[in-house]
Amino acid sequence: MTSARYLGVSFLKGRIQLAEVEHAKTVQLTTLAERETALDFAQAGIHLTPEHPQLNTFVKELGETIKQNKISTTHISFALPTEPVFINIIPVDSSLKGPDLSQYVQWEVDQYFPNVPPRDFLTTSQPLPEKADHIKELFVVCVRRGMVGFLQKAAAQLKLKLHLVDVDHFSTEKTLLQNYPEVSDHPVALLGLRYGGVDASLVLNGSMIDYRAFLASSSEEAKKSIHQYLKYLKERNSVKAPSAMFLHGNEIAPEMPKTLHKETGVQCVALNAVRKLTASNKLYKPFVQESYRFAAAIGLALRRA
Numbered sequence: 001m002t003s004a005r006y007l008g009v010s011f012l013k014g015r016i017q018l019a020e021v022e023h024a025k026t027v028q029l030t031t032l033a034e035r036e037t038a039l040d041f042a043q044a045g046i047h048l049t050p051e052h053p054q055l056n057t058f059v060k061e062l063g064e065t066i067k068q069n070k071i072s073t074t075h076i077s078f079a080l081p082t083e084p085v086f087i088n089i090i091p092v093d094s095s096l097k098g099p100d101l102s103q104y105v106q107w108e109v110d111q112y113f114p115n116v117p118p119r120d121f122l123t124t125s126q127p128l129p130e131k132a133d134h135i136k137e138l139f140v141v142c143v144r145r146g147m148v149g150f151l152q153k154a155a156a157q158l159k160l161k162l163h164l165v166d167v168d169h170f171s172t173e174k175t176l177l178q179n180y181p182e183v184s185d186h187p188v189a190l191l192g193l194r195y196g197g198v199d200a201s202l203v204l205n206g207s208m209i210d211y212r213a214f215l216a217s218s219s220e221e222a223k224k225s226i227h228q229y230l231k232y233l234k235e236r237n238s239v240k241a242p243s244a245m246f247l248h249g250n251e252i253a254p255e256m257p258k259t260l261h262k263e264t265g266v267q268c269v270a271l272n273a274v275r276k277l278t279a280s281n282k283l284y285k286p287f288v289q290e291s292y293r294f295a296a297a298i299g300l301a302l303r304r305a
Helices: 041-047 055-068 098-112 145-157 168-179 219-235 255-264 285-289 291-301
Strands: 004-012 015-023 027-036 075-080 086-093 121-127 135-144 161-167 188-194 196-204 207-216 244-249 267-270
Touching (some): 015 055, 015 291, 027 055, 027 285, 055 145, 075 291, 086 098, 086 207, 098 135, 121 145, 145 161, 168 188, 168 207, 188 219, 207 219, 219 255, 244 255, 244 291, 285 291
Parallel strands (some): 004 075, 075 161, 188 244, 244 267
Antiparallel strands (some): 004 015, 015 027, 086 135, 121 135, 196 207
16 A cells, blocks of 8 residues: 555634644554634634635645654645534435436525525435335535635645545544444434534434434533434434434533433433554653543544444
């Protein structure tokens, strides 16, 4: 295997997180870094375009951090926060296929954004396990084209190849399965704690089979949201209860996983994003100890293909 390094970048609570992974005979995590940013992607994401006035500031911040940490990658990927991204699960008739299915998905998106031209979005969808013979559910993600263009231009100015643009909660799935391979054939809940909300999904056999988002402005509200998600899963006959819960994202109080385990009876841990990774001994120890904050960036850097 030819050695190559990949850089993942995520955005959390007004900060940029960077993770670099070297893909060689051994896959090694070589860098974890973080810095404040003048551009809060969660708030400004829907307004970004390649002509945005803060592009040069963002490129300068990211370039300085890459240089300071002696990152030598040629490929960069970005994990978008969920706030500026449209994510939904919609029911569709199983008979819809090809252009008819695409047209229906576009019609659904138009109901949420009636004044936004369809060309302003990049839309992807994938089917979830079917609930009935004639009904299936589609997982739909829409990203504003201007935001992707902003990141493309930033990568070009940094003289890097843009590899992937993903959503942070979903890029974390790669980190979860890399570090906890023993849960690959069990349903587990992946819970992203962010400023103002919780992203909740059920992962089985390496794929997401359910997703919900909740508003939560405090740690207590976040816990209530997690209880609500578990209740929702229990009421759905088509899914199994999770065997474990993994938390990632914002700072996680040490007592939170223990409290959730006690209250729900479901094993709960802060996701250790370096648990099964070979990690450079030069990594900043506090970042390693709080690796759940870097889970999205690490997940991107792990994806060579």
